[in-house]
Each structure stands twice: as C-alpha cells, then as structure tokens.
Amino acid sequence: MLIKSYVLRRIIKAVFTIFLITSLVFFIVRLMPGNPVDIYISQLMIEESMSYTQALDQAAALFQLDFNKPVVLQYVEYLGNLLQGNLGQSFRSKGTPAADIIFKYLPWTLFCVGSGLVFSFVIGLLLGMVAGFKRNSPLDIGISSLAALIGAIPNYLIAIMFIVVMGSVLNILPFAKIRGSLSPGVQPEFSLNFVQDVLFHAWVPILIYVLSTVGNWVLLMKSSTTSTLEEDFVTVARARGLKERRILTQYVGRNAMLPLITQLAISIGFVVAGSFAIETLFVYQGVGALLLQSIQARDYPVVQGIVLIITVTVVTANLLVDLLYSRLDPRIRVR
Amino acid sequence: MTAPITLSIKNLTVTYKAARGLVRAVRDVSFDLHRGECIALIGESGSGKTTLGLSLVRLHVRAANIAAGSLIYHPKQGEPYDVLKLSHEHLRRFRWKECAMVFQGAQNAMNPLLTIGTQFLDTASDHDWHNPREVAQRGMELLRLVQLDPKRVWESYPHQLSGGMRQRVLIALGLLLQPQILILDEPTTALDILTQRAIIDVLRDLRKQLDFSMILVSHDLSLAAELADRVATMYAGKLVEMAKVDDAFYRARHPYTLGLVKSVPTISAKIEDLRSIGGSPPDLIQLPPGCKFHPRCTFATERCRQTEPPVEVVDALHEVMCHEWRNVINPVTV
Amino acid sequence: MLHNLQNSLRTISRNPVGLIGLIGLVFFILMSFVGPYLIPFNDEPRMDRIYQSPSWQHIMGTDHLGRDNAVQIVHGGREVMIVAFTAGLISLVIATLVGGLSAFLGGRFDTVAMTLADVVLTVPRIIVLTMIAGLIKFTNPLALAPLIGMLTWPTLARGIRAQILSLRERDYVEASRVLGMSTAHIVFVEMLPNMMGYILTGLILAMTAAIYEQIVLIFLGLVPLSGTNWGLMLNFAYNRGAIFQKDSVYYILAPTLAIVLFQLTMVSFARALEEIFNPRLRTQA
Numbered sequence: 030m031l032i033k034s035y036v037l038r039r040i041i042k043a044v045f046t047i048f049l050i051t052s053l054v055f056f057i058v059r060l061m062p063g064n065p066v067d068i069y070i071s072q073l074m075i076e077e078s079m080s081y082t083q084a085l086d087q088a089a090a091l092f093q094l095d096f097n098k099p100v101v102l103q104y105v106e107y108l109g110n111l112l113q114g115n116l117g118q119s120f121r122s123k124g125t126p127a128a129d130i131i132f133k134y135l136p137w138t139l140f141c142v143g144s145g146l147v148f149s150f151v152i153g154l155l156l157g158m159v160a161g162f163k164r165n166s167p168l169d170i171g172i173s174s175l176a177a178l179i180g181a182i183p184n185y186l187i188a189i190m191f192i193v194v195m196g197s198v199l200n201i202l203p204f205a206k207i208r209g210s211l212s213p214g215v216q217p218e219f220s221l222n223f224v225q226d227v228l229f230h231a232w233v234p235i236l237i238y239v240l241s242t243v244g245n246w247v248l249l250m251k252s253s254t255t256s257t258l259e260e261d262f263v264t265v266a267r268a269r270g271l272k273e274r275r276i277l278t279q280y281v282g283r284n285a286m287l288p289l290i291t292q293l294a295i296s297i298g299f300v301v302a303g304s305f306a307i308e309t310l311f312v313y314q315g316v317g318a319l320l321l322q323s324i325q326a327r328d329y330p331v332v333q334g335i336v337l338i339i340t341v342t343v344v345t346a347n348l349l350v351d352l353l354y355s356r357l358d359p360r361i362r363v364r
Numbered sequence: 365m366t367a368p369i370t371l372s373i374k375n376l377t378v379t380y381k382a383a384r385g386l387v388r389a390v391r392d393v394s395f396d397l398h399r400g401e402c403i404a405l406i407g408e409s410g411s412g413k414t415t416l417g418l419s420l421v422r423l424h425v426r427a428a429n430i431a432a433g434s435l436i437y438h439p440k441q442g443e444p445y446d447v448l449k450l451s452h453e454h455l456r457r458f459r460w461k462e463c464a465m466v467f468q469g470a471q472n473a474m475n476p477l478l479t480i481g482t483q484f485l486d487t488a489s490d491h492d493w494h495n496p497r498e499v500a501q502r503g504m505e506l507l508r509l510v511q512l513d514p515k516r517v518w519e520s521y522p523h524q525l526s527g528g529m530r531q532r533v534l535i536a537l538g539l540l541l542q543p544q545i546l547i548l549d550e551p552t553t554a555l556d557i558l559t560q561r562a563i564i565d566v567l568r569d570l571r572k573q574l575d576f577s578m579i580l581v582s583h584d585l586s587l588a589a590e591l592a593d594r595v596a597t598m599y600a601g602k603l604v605e606m607a608k609v610d611d612a613f614y615r616a617r618h619p620y621t622l623g624l625v626k627s628v629p630t631i632s633a634k635i636e637d638l639r640s641i642g643g644s645p646p647d648l649i650q651l652p653p654g655c656k657f658h659p660r661c662t663f664a665t666e667r668c669r670q671t672e673p674p675v676e677v678v679d680a681l682h683e684v685m686c687h688e689w690r691n692v693i694n695p696v697t698v
Numbered sequence: 699m700l701h702n703l704q705n706s707l708r709t710i711s712r713n714p715v716g717l718i719g720l721i722g723l724v725f726f727i728l729m730s731f732v733g734p735y736l737i738p739f740n741d742e743p744r745m746d747r748i749y750q751s752p753s754w755q756h757i758m759g760t761d762h763l764g765r766d767n768a769v770q771i772v773h774g775g776r777e778v779m780i781v782a783f784t785a786g787l788i789s790l791v792i793a794t795l796v797g798g799l800s801a802f803l804g805g806r807f808d809t810v811a812m813t814l815a816d817v818v819l820t821v822p823r824i825i826v827l828t829m830i831a832g833l834i835k836f837t838n839p840l841a842l843a844p845l846i847g848m849l850t851w852p853t854l855a856r857g858i859r860a861q862i863l864s865l866r867e868r869d870y871v872e873a874s875r876v877l878g879m880s881t882a883h884i885v886f887v888e889m890l891p892n893m894m895g896y897i898l899t900g901l902i903l904a905m906t907a908a909i910y911e912q913i914v915l916i917f918l919g920l921v922p923l924s925g926t927n928w929g930l931m932l933n934f935a936y937n938r939g940a941i942f943q944k945d946s947v948y949y950i951l952a953p954t955l956a957i958v959l960f961q962l963t964m965v966s967f968a969r970a971l972e973e974i975f976n977p978r979l980r981t982q983a
Contacts, residue, residue, distance in 0.1 A: 042816075049817050057833070177715075181965040182958050183910045185917065189936070189954055197947055261472040268423055268467070269537070270459035272490045279486070283477050295819065302822030306914050310936075320825065321918055324832035336829055340821050347820065359521040360476060 035355055043348045050340045055107055058333055069120075069329070091118045091330060116337070117330030121323070127330040131316060131338055137210045138308065138315030139342075141231050142300050145238025150293065152239065153246020158282060160247065161254025173251060180244025185306040188237045192310070207233055208312040234311050238300055249292060253285040260284070287358055294350040298343045367398040369438055370544050370577050371420070371463075376433035378412075378419050378601075385649045389415040389428065391601040397545065402571065402578040404588035404609075406624060407598035410645045414468065416598065417547050417581040421459050422447065437462065440544065461491045464538035466531075468550040468581075473534050474522040480533055481518040484540060491541055499540075506536035509573070510566045528559030532566060539574060549581040564590050585628045589613060594681070597621040600646050600656040607682040617678050617689040619661045655687065663688040716970020722963030730775030739773045739926065740765065752948060759948030761934070767952035770931055775956065777927040778909060781843045785908035786901050788847025789854060793900070796851065797858030801866075812859070815852035823849045824911055831920040839912065839921050846908045854900040861896055865889050895975020902968040906961055913957060928953040 058066065066088055073084035098106070110117075116127040156176070160169040179187070196204040206212070207230060215226045257263065258281060266280045304317035312318065316335050323331040355361045378390035390412045397403055405413040418424045420435060435447040439462065450458055459465075467473050474483055484503040485496055493499060504514035510532040522530060531551060538546050551567070552560040568591060571578065580591055588595055588609070595612035597605040597620060605618035616622040623641035643660035646652055655673055658664040665688065673687045686692065742765075752759050759767050796815070800808040826849060831842075865871055871888050879888075915921045916929030917936065935950035 045813075046817050046820055050821055057829075177965070177969070178962065181906075181962045183913070183961065185914060186954050186958055189932070189950060190958075193947055193950060193954075261467065262475050264423060265467055265473040265534075266475070268421055268459055268465045269487045270456045270461060270491060271486060272456070275486060275490060279478065280475050284475070298820065298822045302824040305822075305824055305828065306918065309918060320828060324828060324920065327832070332829055332832065336821070336825055339825055343820055343822065358477065360523050 035361070036352060039348055039351050043344045046344050047341055051108070051111065051337060052104070054333055054336055055104055058329060066329075068327070072327075091120060111337070116334035119328055119331050121326045121328045121331070127328075127334040130331055131319070131334050134314055134316045134319045135338065137231075137313065138301070138304050138317060140227075141234045141308075141313065141315065142238060142304050144231075145235045145242070146293075146297065146300050148235065149239040149242045150246055150289070153243045154250050154286065154289065156243075157247040157250020158254050158277075158285065160251040161258065161285070162277070162281075164251075164255060169251075172247060176244040176247035176251075178244070179240055180248060182241070184237060184241035184303045185310060187241050188307055188310045191233070191237065191240075202233070204233075210314040230313070234304075234307050234313055237307055238303060241303065242296060242300060245296075246289065249289055250285060253288050254281060257281050257285040283357070287354070290350060290354045290357065294347040297346040297350070301339055301343060367400055369396045370399050370401075371397040371438070372434075372436040372444075373397075373420075374434045374436065376416070376419065376435065377431045378415055378424060378428055379431045380424070380428035382649065387648045388601050388651070389648060390419065392433075393598075393601075393603045394433075395596060395603060395606055397577050397579065399544070400571075400575055400577060401594065402580060402592045403594045403596055404580040404582060404592035405596050405598055406582060406585060406588055406621075408583065408624075408645050410648070411598040412601035412648075413581050413598045414549055415601075417465070417549050417579060420447070420545075420547060420579070421463055421465055422450075422455060423459075423465070457491065460487060460538075460543060461541045462543050463545040463547065464541070464543040465547040466534050466538050466549065466551055468553065471527050471530060474530065476522050478521075479518070480520055480522065480525075484518075484537060487537065487540060493541070503536070503540060506539055507533070509570060510536045511562065512536070528555050528562065531555060531559075531563060535563070535566065535570075539570065539576070542574070543576060545577050545579065547579045547581065550583070551580070552582075552584065552587055560587075567591055585613075585624060595621075597624065600651060601648060602656065602685065604657070604686070605684045607678075607684075611678075611682050615682075617682065617684040617692050618657075618686045619663050619688070619692055620657050622692060623660075655685075663691055713970050713973060715966045716973065719963050719966030719968075719970055722959065723967050726775060726960050726963060727779070729772055730779055733772040734776065737769055737772050739769050759952070761931075761946075761949045767931075767949060770926060771928070771952055771956045774927040774931055774953070775960070777839060777925060778912065778929065778957075778960075781840060781846070781912050782905040782908040784840070784843035785846035785850065785912075786905035788844055789850035789904045789908075790897065790901050792848065792851040793854035793858055794897070797855035798862060800855070801859045801862035808859075812856070815855055818849060819852045823907075824914060827911055827915060828918075828920060831915055839916065839925065839927065842912050842915065842921060843908070846911055847904075850904045850907055854897075854904060857896060857900060858893065861893050862889065865892055895971055898975075899968045899971050902964050902971070906964050906968075909957070909961060909964075928956050932957075 069091070070081070070084045070088050073079045073087060074081060077084075079087070114128055116131070119125045119127045119130055122130065153176075156172050160172040160176075163169045192204055195202040210227070210230050211217075212226050212230070215223060217223060263276065263280055266276045271280070301317075304315055305320060306317070307313070308315045308317035309321050316339065320332065320335045323329075323335065373396070374394050376390055376393045377388070380387050380389060393416060395403070405416060407413045415424055415428065419428075419430055422430070424430070430448055433448070436444050437447050437458070438444045447455070447458060447463075474480065478486075481500065481503070485499055488494075488499040488503075500518070504518055507514040507517050512529060512532055517525065517529070517533060522533075525533065535546075535548075535551070548567070552563050555563065564587065567578075571591075578591070580588060582588055592609050595605075595607055595609050596603055597612070597618060599620050605612070605616065605621045607616070607621075612621060613625055616625055620641070627640045641660060646656055646659070652659055654670050655661070655664070655668040658668040661668065663686075667687050671687075673685045675683050675685055676689060677683055678689065761767055761770070796811050800811045823846075827842075827845060830845060865888075871884060874884050874888050912921075913929035913932065916927065917932045919933060931953035932950065935946065935953065938946065938949075
C-alpha cells in the first residue's frame with residue numbers, strides 16, 4: 030500500500046516534470062522574441078522570396094502548428110502531436126520527420142553514455158571503498174589524489190589531451206579511423222564484425238566518460254565508506270563475530286552505497302550533457318553531435334525534439350533510480 | 365562463591381594515544397568472573413569502565429592498545445585460553461559465541477537495511493549454525509522472552525522499532541548463541557523509566573532461565589543494585605573496590621564507592637543525606653601521585669598523597685585499594 | 699573579522715592542497731588581470747614562425763599565425779574569469795534568495811520553489827544553454843554569464859535550504875530564539891557564519907561549472923568568436939586540425955593546460971575551504 034503510493038507519487042512527479050519542460054520549450058520556440066518560427070518565416074520570405082502567407086503555411090507545416098488558431102489551442106495541439114510521437118518535420122532533410130532522425134542517432138548515445146556510466150559507477154564504488162577501508166594508507170592517498178585530480182578536469186579537455194597524447198604525440202591510436210560510430214561500409218546486423226566495429230569506435234568515448242566521472246564516484250564512495258565505518262552497527266557487527274566479508278558487503282558496502290545511488294540520478298543528466306562535447310570531438314553519430322549540427326543548421330524541430338527526448342530520458346532514468354533506491358532502503362518505503 | 369571461573373582478568377592495562385600524550389584508560393585491573401555471576405562495573409564517565417568492557421572482546425578503538433595483562437577464558441569444554449592471544453579468525457569465533465556484548469545506545473546497533481530476522485540468521489550462519497528453521501525458532505523464542513511480539517519483530521526493519529524494543533532485540537540477539545558471558549554497556553540509559561524497568565525485569569528473568577555470566581557496565585547504581593552479585597568500582601582506570609552488592613551499598617570501604625552510593629537518592633534516605641562527590645575525575649594523561657582519588661577525598665592523609673595504596677583485603681570477598689579503609693564508614697546506615 | 703581571516707589563513711597553510719589552491723588562484727588572478735598590462739600581445743601574424751615548439755623566446759610555442767601561445771594565455775584568462783565570477787555570483791544570489799525563502803517561509807512557496815529547482819536540474823544545463831545560444835545570437839561572450847547563472851542556482855539553493863533547516867534545529871539557535879533575539883540577529887549572527895563555508899564552496903563550484911559551460915559553448919562556436927580567451931584558442935587550435943598535426947600540439951596544449959590548472963586550483967581551494975569551515979573534517983584529517 031505504502032510502496033504503491035510512493036511509486037505513484039514519483040511517477041506523477043516525473044510526468045509533471047516532463048510536461049513542464051515540454052511547455053517551456055514550446056513557449057520558448059513559439060513565443061520568445063526572435064523565436065525560431067518568426068525567424069524561419071522571415072528567412073523564407075527573404076531567401077526564397079515567398080509571400081508572408083506562403084511562408085507562414087510552410088512554417089506551420091514544418092512545426093506542425095496551425096497559426097490561425099489561438100496560441101492556447103496551438104499548444105494543446107502540439108501536446109497532442111507529441112503524445113503521438115510527432116515531433117514535426119526536419120528543415121534540413123526535407124520531408125523527414127524529426128523523430129525519425131533523432132531515433133536514428135539516439136541508440137548510439139544511450140549505448141555509450143549508459144556503458145560509461147555503469148563502468149564509472151562500478152569502478153568508482155570499488156576504488157572508493159578500498160580507499161575508505163585503508164584510510165590514510167599510501168594506497169588511499171594515491172587513489173584519492175588521482176581521483177581529485179581527474180575529477181577536476183572537464184571531460185572535453187580529458188578528451189583533447191587523450192587525443193593529443195595518444196594520437197599525435199605518441200602515435201599509438203589511429204584517431205582518424207576511430208572517429209565516427211561505424212566504419213564505412215559496416216551495416217547494423219547481428220554479426221561479430223558489427224559488434225567489433227561498434228566497440229572499436231565506441232571504446233574511446235566510453236573511456237572518456239569513465240575518466241571524467243570516476244573521480245567523483247571514488248571521492249564520494251570514500252567519504253561515505255569512512256562515515257559508515259564509524260556507525261555503531263558496524264562495531265556491533267564486529268562484536269557479533271560476523272565474517273569480515275559479510276561486514277564489508279552487507280553492512281558497510283550496502284549502506285555506504287545509498288548516497289551514491291541518489292547521486293546517480295543527478296549524474297545521468299551530467300553524462301548526457303557531456304555527450305554533447307565528446308560526440309562532437311569524436312564525430313560520433315549520437316544525439317549530442319546531432320544537436321550541434323541541428324543548431325548550426327537552425328533545424329529547430331529537431332533541436333526541440335532532442336531537448337524533449339533528453340528530458341524524457343533523464344527523467345525516466347531519475348525515476349528508475351529513485352525506485353531502485355526505495356527498493357534498497359527500507360526506510361524510504363515507509364515514509 | 366564456589367562456581368567455577370569463566371573469565372579471569374589479570375593485570376589488564378589499556379592505553380591509547382591522544383594528541384597530548386598517552387592516556388592510561390585501564391590500569392592493572394584483575395578480577396575473576398564466575399559462572400552465572402553478574403558483576404557491575406560502576407564509576408563516573410571517564411573512569412575506564414567502558415574501555416574495560418570493550419577490551420574484553422577486543423573491540424576498543426583502533427588507537428587503543430592492550431599494553432599488558434591476560435584474559436584467560438574457560439570454555440564449557442576444552443582448555444582455558446588467553447583471549448588476547450587469539451588469532452583474527454579465532455577471535456571472531458570467540459565473539460558472540462562465547463562472549464556477547466550489548467552496546468550503549470543501541471539505537472543504531474542494527475543494520476538499517478536488513479530485517480531483524482536476517483540479522484539473527486547471519487549471526488548464526490557466521491558461527492556455523494546453518495539451520496535457518498532452528499535459528500528462527502530459537503530467535504523467536506528469545507524475542508518472546510524479552511517480551512516482544514516475535515513474528516512482527518522478526519520481519520521488521522530496525523527503524524520500525526522503538527528504542528526500547530531495539531535494546532531488547534539486541535539482548536535477545538546477544539543470547540542467540542548461548543554465550544557464557546554477556547557484557548551489557550549502559551543497557552538502560554537513554555530509555556524511559558518504564559522501558560528501563562521492563563529491561564531490568566527481562567534481564568533478571570533471563571538469568572534465572574538461561575545460565576550465563578554478566579558484566580554490567582553502568583553509572584546507574586540502582587541498576588547495579590538490582591542485578592549484580594558483586595560490584596566493582598572503577599576510578600581513573602583502576603579497580604578501587606570489589607565487594608558483594610550488599611557490602612558495596614551498605615559497607616563500602618572506599619571513599620569513592622561511598623560517594624557514588626551517597627549521590628543516589630533512595631526512598632529511605634533524607635534529602636540532606638544526598639551528596640555529590642566534589643571535584644572532577646582526574647586527567648588520565650597526567651595522573652596525580654599517590655592515590656588517584658586523594659584530591660577529592662575527605663579521608664585523605666599525607667600517606668595518600670605520597671603512595672598509591674595496595675589492594676587490601678577487608679574480608680574474603682571484599683577487596684579495597686585504600687589506606688584509610690578502616691576509617692571509612694557509611695553515615696547513612698550508621 | 700580580521701581574526702577570523704588570520705585563522706582561516708593559518709588553517710589553509712596547514713593544508714597542503716588548500717595552500718597550493720590558494721597560491722594557484724592568486725597566481726591566475728594576477729596573471730589575468732595584471733599580466734596583460736605587463737606583457738603586450740602582438741596580434742600581427744608572423745608567418746615565419748608558425749607552430750613553433752617551446753623555446754626561451756616562446757615558452758609555450760606559437761600558433762597557426764606565429765603568435766606567442768603563452769602571451770595569449772595571459773590575455774585570455776580575464777574574460778573567462780569575469781564570466782565565471784559573474785555567473786557564480788548571480789547563481790549565488792538566486793540560490794540564497796530561493797533557498798532562504800524556502801526554508802523560512804515553507805509551505806506552498808517551498809513546494810513550488812523546490813519543484814522548480816528539480817525541473818531546472820533535470821534538463822542538462824549545457825543542452826538548454828546550447829538551445830538558447832542557438833536562438834539568441836550573442837554579441838558578447840559576457841552575455842553568457844546571466845544565462846549560466848540563471849541555470850546554476852538549484853543545487854546551491856537546495857543546499858542552503860537544507861543547511862538553514864538543520865541549523866534551525868541546533869540548540870544554540872533554539873536558545874537564541876528562546877532568549878528573544880531578533881530574526882535578523884539569528885540569521886546574521888548565529889546562522890550565516892556557520893553557512894559561510896558552504897556558501898563559498900558553492901560559489902566556487904558554480905564558478906567551475908560556469909567555466910566548463912562557457913568554454914564548451916565557445917569551443918563549439920556557439921558564441922561569437924572574437925577577442926582573446928582560452929575557449930577561443932581551443933576552438934582555433936582544434937579547427938585548424940591541431941590535434942592531428944604533431945607540430946601544432948603546443949598550440950592546443952597551451953589553453954588545455956591553462957583551463958585544467960585553473961579548474962584544479964579552484965577545486966582544491968574549494969576543498970580546503972570545506973575543511974576550514976567544517977571542524978569535523980579538520981580533526982579527522
């Protein structure tokens with residue numbers, strides 16, 4: 030009963046957040062001075078010497094808006110379209126729905142960002158726990174300083190340094206070939222060749238995601254482990270003669286992990302945001318790179334769609350993390 | 365006191381390093397705990413009683429160090445051994461199976477993420493008791509003994525129980541493996557008076573039904589009076605008096621024990637008899653010369669300021685570390 | 699106040715990481731705000747010395763137009779720092795207002811403000827910034843500051859709110875209330891000093907976020923490419939294919955190192971501040 034109400038509340042909150050952001054995006058695109066619709070219309074009038082009505086019609090078709098109706102109705106219609114998965118038409122590739130383009134790019138980002146996040150979380154958790162247990166030992170000092178060092182460097186700079194050092198200085202990695210998400214000629218299919226090629230292109234971006242986030246996980250887990258070790262129940266667990274392995278996993282580890290799970294929700298957004306610069310640097314064909322290309326081409330339906338999809342992704346991930354948290358911490362379930 | 369010895373503490377000394385120097389928390393303490401007996405360790409905070417209790421299961425803080433002494437444990441079967449010389453693994457097996465400890469402020473003593481039942485089961489399993497049904501049966505029986513609703517508590521998480529319930533759960537858990545010794549560190553502080561009462565009753569009944577020895581660490585003399593067979597008074601890390609509970613309360617021979625007794629309100633005593641001990645506990649890093657209690661003692665003489673008193677025997681079961689013990693009388697009872 | 703400052707300086711000098719952070723911070727600020735007056739920047743292309751390696755004359759080599767990289771670093775910090783500081787300050791002001799009002803007013807205001815904070819936190823900032831930067835063509839990189847500031851406040855606001863709520867429960871605050879002290883006294887004398895560490899750390903962390911974001915935007919060319927700043931150097935070096943040409947490595951390394959070192963300096967300083975204002979951490983260290 031209580032569990033259900035917690036889940037329900039979280040779902041309502043997630044839907045509300047998505048709704049709010051969708052509306053904000055709509056009003057920014059439609060109503061802000063210098064909004065893309067107006068700009069597009071004047072662009073059509075100047076560049077293609079259309080009349081205002083012609084331009085308006087074309088803009089209406091692209092944005093899936095009916096300008097003859099009041100704004101409120103347009104807004105309702107826009108929401109209705111969204112619910113049907115209709116994000117409008119792309120400007121750049123005429124006649125292609127924006128949703129089609131985005132969903133072609135999205136899996137690549139989800140794959141890279143997702144695996145980067147998982148690796149980073151697991152590695153950070155383990156290293157942080159080691160540092161916490163061996164506090165003030167040379168091992169801890171080594172791990173913590175390194176974590177603090179790389180944790181402070183922005184991800185795109187890690188990427189640039191990686192490319193510079195591994196590519197042009199040491200000449201170990203062929204970045205000209207690694208660029209992109211697939212080698213020319215390779216098609217998505219269920220084959221070893223395809224998987225190998227995907228990994229060949231993805232491992233560097235994934236490594237960059239891991240390097241740029243693992244430091245914070247390490248530091249967070251270390252401080253969480255340190256404070257958990259001081260909890261009474263750990264001392265009592267020792268007094269109970271529990272096996273050290275059980276104390277480390279069930280007693281210290283599980284408890285120390287909880288604050289990190291909450292952070293996981295926040296960091297999903299960060300890593301998705303990171304994909305923006307990283308994908309551009311590696312010419313990786315994900316939504317981050319697509320976003321930049323679309324902005325430069327002023328392809329607003331696609332831009333708008335990407336913002337919405339990223340929002341939905343982050344909100345859903347947050348929701349899942351929260352539900353996971355409530356599974357892990359019995360104290361939440363009751364509240 | 366003809367019962368066989370369970371634990372023999374000899375010359376135990378515990379020190380730990382602080383920023384200002386070496387803290388001598390427990391100094392040269394010796395006494396025997398007999399089978400089925402309850403000894404109360406009393407004293408002000410900082411007297412070393414908690415450190416002593418913790419060091420019996422070698423759980424003193426990491427900075428602390430058992431500098432000298434031995435803790436000879438006599439198991440029900442087999443040869444006696446020194447707890448201080450146990451290897452890591454043996455020590456782990458010794459803890460809880462032979463000697464369990466119920467902690468001060470047990471509010472946070474259980475893992476918040478596991479149900480009470482799970483924590484009974486993992487304790488048993490790590491001591492090679494691998495029959496979950498048997499463990500559950502025994503565990504619930506103990507929960508019933510400490511007057512809890514066994515089924516409900518077994519499935520609860522710690523946060524779903526009140527402070528007094530958690531304290532009783534910990535006592536039940538302490539007895540799960542039928543240890544010979546149960547150490548209770550301030551088991552009733554921070555609990556309301558009714559819960560205190562309940563816990564005292566539970567402990568008294570349990571001792572009648574199950575055969576184990578108890579070491580009760582407390583500054584609460586009324587608790588000691590109700591449960592203990594003997595009372596050991598700690599001052600500045602030393603055991604200054606050891607007496608049967610009646611002797612301690614009515615014929616205390618150490619001025620400090622007397623002071624502690626007099627500071628407890630009783631129904632029969634008049635309010636003007638109630639007195640606190642002047643001064644404050646000594647600095648454990650720089651102890652005064654002679655008897656450590658002399659700066660606060662109304663009986664102190666020149667000799668007390670010069671030399672630390674040896675252990676003197678009042679009678680067979682009453683020992684005291686005081687030069688002036690013959691002059692110490694309890695005005696309440698006279 | 700002066701006594702406090704002395705104390706802080708003493709604590710920080712005992713903390714090696716913090717000391718390095720403080721020295722680094724002073725160095726970067728002096729370099730960026732005083733340096734340009736001492737070392738003039740010669741903008742003229744010198745085709746005879748393109749992409750040189752470091753030498754005594756050009757300690758960080760030269761760029762694609764034969765200009766000195768080190769001199770550009772000296773001139774390129776000011777703008778980055780002003781944007782970062784302004785953005786940090788704006789976010790701090792919003793955060794203090796929203797967080798403080800949320801904590802003190804509670805009720806509906808609290809619910810609305812915290813939901814808003816959640817929503818702003820949900821959408822990755824850089825995506826919103828990119829979208830807006832694509833819509834509004836900025837004429838001046840400094841215009842980024844308010845935009846970044848308006849998107850950075852939620853974390854800090856939540857933190858400040860939580861701090862106030864927990865401080866209010868502390869005994870000494872309760873005591874002052876019972877003693878009939880005014881709200882202003884409680885806020886400014888009892889609570890604010892206890893929150894200074896948190897607020898300063900929050901300000902610095904907001905600044906590092908602002909540095910990250912403005913440089914990404916400049917690097918990706920979403921903000922007009924004019925003037926001299928580290929992001930612009932990065933953009934030029936990258937787009938001139940510097941990372942794939944061995945001889946131009948120093949051109950891209952120069953701004954990379956400048957940004958990395960500055961970020962590290964800020965973060966270590968923030969960590970040290972945390973320790974200074976959090977005695978619990980101090981005794982543990």
